[in-house]
Amino acid sequence: MTISRITVYRQWQPFRDGTYRCSGGRSAEGFDSTIVGITSAKGVTGYGETAPLGSFYDPAFAEGARAAIGQLAPTLLGADAAAIETLNRRMDLILKGHGYAKSAIDMALWDLTGKTSGLSLATLSGGGDGHSVPLYRSLAQEAPEAMAARARKYIAEGYRRLQVKVGLDVDEDIARLDAVRAAVPSDTVLFCDANGSWGTMETRRFLTATRNLDYVLEQPCESYEENLAIRRSCDRALVLDETIDGADVLLRAIADGLVDGITIKLARVGGVTKAKLLRDIAIARNLRITIEDTGGAQIDTAAYAGLLLSTPEGLRQHTVDFHNWVTVSNARADFRIANGHMTPPGGPGLGVEVDTTVFGRPLFEYAL
Structure with a gap:
């Protein structure tokens, strides 16, 4: 299950109920989400997502996630997508910290593994x-x-x-x-x-x-x-x-x-x-x-x-x-x-069907 392509998208997600406020007067109007698609050599794609709550909640922010993913993605091409823990160790070796960026990649690997095996994430x-x-x-x-x-x-x-x-x-x-x-x-x-x-x-x-x-x-x-x-x-x-x-x-x-x-x-x-x-x-x-x-x-x-x-x-x-x-x-x-x-939805992996056309053009893409 060789990783042949990694594609990154952005989606702005406004809150249904308006401004979200938490302690200290901090607030956000929505999630600035980054979606990662990891495609195997057989053409199967798994998806992951990360969306920090603004830049005030955790040591994380949306543009930082995209920059970190851009650094990590090329190093994962050609690797076995099913070796998820091995790839996590590789990401930690290449980039210290920035777990919020690695999360979207890791999630996409689980989704891809589930789709390939026919098993749900829960299983x-x-x-x-x-x-x-x-x-x-x-x-x-x-x-x-x-x-x-x-x-x-x-x-x-x-x-x-x-x-x-x-x-x-x-x-x-x-x-x-x-x-x-x-x-x-x-x-x-x-x-x-x-x-x-x-x-x-x-x-x-x-x-x-x-x-x-x-x-x-x-x-x-x-x-x-x-x-x-x-x-x-x-x-x-x-x-x-x-x-x-x-x-x-x-x-x-x-x-x-x-x-x-x-x-x-x-x-x-x-x-x-x-x-x-x-x-x-x-x-x-x-x-x-x-x-x-x-x-x-x-x-x-x-x-x-x-x-x-x-x-x-x-x-x-x-x-x-x-x-x-x-x-x-x-x-x-x-x-x-x-x-x-x-x-939760049934089906293999995350159980979701992603239509990438709703995101517009990818922010960037890496391929073998």
């Missing part, structure tokens, strides 16, 4: 457990009454799990959570996500003021040490997201008793291959697991949903349906959503 990554994965919807930071109205809208659309974005003024964040909690059914699962914007003082104030409310606390502080200090006084489940960027930090967090669950983002950790490693470590320690990404449409959603489907059902937290966050599509895919769950 290749461990075997599907059940048929669907739980969904959540994120509530971007607004005034409390606006967030409550949006929460009711998402509940009416069938979501049963909501992520309340906090991390600004603590008193305002308390009001946000109070408003959302009062607006939704009592069995709605709430996560409060500060995206690492609080210090320990702000986090403790929030925990004290909301002690009577039922929610999971997600990534309150930026540094590992601050979150560890909070763990000692936190009487509710604590999930880390931005902190978990590799196997070393996850093993340390497990040893320190820091986490009850983790969020794995494909672009942050470097793709499906490395996300699977983190997933399997978390499974071994009975942690709750979210697998998602920093953004994208059908291609990306199919990848992380497929990997989550092969995660034991009892340890799955939830994921997102990013393809429903945006106003454009980049593939035909049979996502079925009902009762707060999503069934």
Whole structure:
């Protein structure tokens, strides 16, 4: 399964619900997505996608992804696409870091391998457990009454799990959570996500003021040490997201008793291959697991949903349906959503059919 061609496209994906705001006043209007197609000598093409959330969320940005892919792609021509871990090591040798760029290439390799073998990503990554994965919807930071109205809208659309974005003024964040909690059914699962914007003082104030409310606390502080200090006084489940960027930090967090669950983002950790490693470590320690990404449409959603489907059902937290966050599509895919769950598309690889004509001319292409 020799790699004979690598093609790179760009797609701008505006948000369906307008500006997305998170802590610190940071915002984005959509995903600037990069799509990679890897074609074998037999003419089969696998696709991958990476879409950083602006340039403020992770140490990543869209133009950086495209530049890094342009450096990596020529070195992969002629290689065996099925040797995914070997190619990951090659990419790490050639370019240090920049996992968000490698993620699209790695994803395309899994898709190509699945299409060639006739197996789905869920089957290749461990075997599907059940048929669907739980969904959540994120509530971007607004005034409390606006967030409550949006929460009711998402509940009416069938979501049963909501992520309340906090991390600004603590008193305002308390009001946000109070408003959302009062607006939704009592069995709605709430996560409060500060995206690492609080210090320990702000986090403790929030925990004290909301002690009577039922929610999971997600990534309150930026540094590992601050979150560890909070763990000692936190009487509710604590999930880390931005902190978990590799196997070393996850093993340390497990040893320190820091986490009850983790969020794995494909672009942050470097793709499906490395996300699977983190997933399997978390499974071994009975942690709750979210697998998602920093953004994208059908291609990306199919990848992380497929990997989550092969995660034991009892340890799955939830994921997102990013393809429903945006106003454009980049593939035909049979996502079925009902009762707060999503069934990933069937079929080999990612299970998506990509029509590259929607992207326009490729940004660049490398071929043997």
